[in-house]
Amino acid sequence: MFDAVDGDPPGPAATPGPPRRADGRxxxxxxxxxxxxxxxTVPDLVAPRTTVLLCGINPSLESGATGFHFGTPSNRLWPVLHLAGFTPRRLHPSETDELTSRGISITNFVTRSTARADEIDDDEIRAGVARLAELVERIEPAWVAFLGLAAYRLGFRRRTARVGRQPETLGPAGIWLLPNPSGLNAHYQLPDLAGAYGELREAAYGPIRP
Structure with missing residues (x-):
C-alpha cells in the first residue's frame, strides 16, 4: 500500500483514466x-516542478502512435514505479497528470520513435546529451534517472558506470543510473527493479512513513 512520504507533492483528487472500449479494455x-x-517525435513530459527526470533511450512505436512515454501498458516501468513507491497504484501510460503531480518528468536521449532501441545508432545517443543538458538546465530537476546502462555509458563516456547514484552531476541535478525496465532485460525481475528504483525514490522523496 502506498503511504504519503515527506516531500511528496499533493496528488490530484481525480484524473481521467485511459480511453477505453465499451467492454472497459x-x-x-x-x-x-x-x-x-x-x-x-514524442514531446517531453514536463512537470510544473520536477523532482525526478526519467530519461529513456527513445520512444517505442506505441509511444509514437499515442503520444505517451513508455506507451505500452504492459511495460514494466508502470508496476515498478508503483512497487518502488513513486505512484499510489499501477498507472496507465496516459495518466500523465498522476506523474507530473508527483514531480516526475520524462524525456529520452533520442526523440524519434522506432520499433527497437537498437535502431538508434551511437551518434544519435551522443547527440542527445546536449539536448538533455539544455532540458535539465531549464527545468532544474533534483535528479536525472537514466533507465539503462548502455545508453548512459555511451552518451556520457562512462564505460564502467554501475547501477545507482553516480559521482557526477548534470548541471544542477544529481545522476542516478537505473536498470532498463524492458522485459528484454532478463537480469532484473520485478522485485530487483523495484529495489533499485526504490533507492532513488527514497533519495528523492525521503522514506515511506509507516
Whole structure:
C-alpha cells in the first residue's frame, strides 16, 4: 500500500483514466497506426516542478502512435514505479497528470520513435546529451534517472558506470543510473527493479512513513 512520504507533492483528487472500449479494455493502436508512427517525435513530459527526470533511450512505436512515454501498458516501468513507491497504484501510460503531480518528468536521449532501441545508432545517443543538458538546465530537476546502462555509458563516456547514484552531476541535478525496465532485460525481475528504483525514490522523496 502506498503511504504519503515527506516531500511528496499533493496528488490530484481525480484524473481521467485511459480511453477505453465499451467492454472497459484500454484502446490500443492498430498495426497500421504503429507502422505509421515510425520516426514520430514524442514531446517531453514536463512537470510544473520536477523532482525526478526519467530519461529513456527513445520512444517505442506505441509511444509514437499515442503520444505517451513508455506507451505500452504492459511495460514494466508502470508496476515498478508503483512497487518502488513513486505512484499510489499501477498507472496507465496516459495518466500523465498522476506523474507530473508527483514531480516526475520524462524525456529520452533520442526523440524519434522506432520499433527497437537498437535502431538508434551511437551518434544519435551522443547527440542527445546536449539536448538533455539544455532540458535539465531549464527545468532544474533534483535528479536525472537514466533507465539503462548502455545508453548512459555511451552518451556520457562512462564505460564502467554501475547501477545507482553516480559521482557526477548534470548541471544542477544529481545522476542516478537505473536498470532498463524492458522485459528484454532478463537480469532484473520485478522485485530487483523495484529495489533499485526504490533507492532513488527514497533519495528523492525521503522514506515511506509507516
Amino acid at each position: 484500454p484502446i490500443r493502436p492498430t498495426r497500421e497506426q504503429l507502422l505509421a508512427a515510425y520516426g514520430t
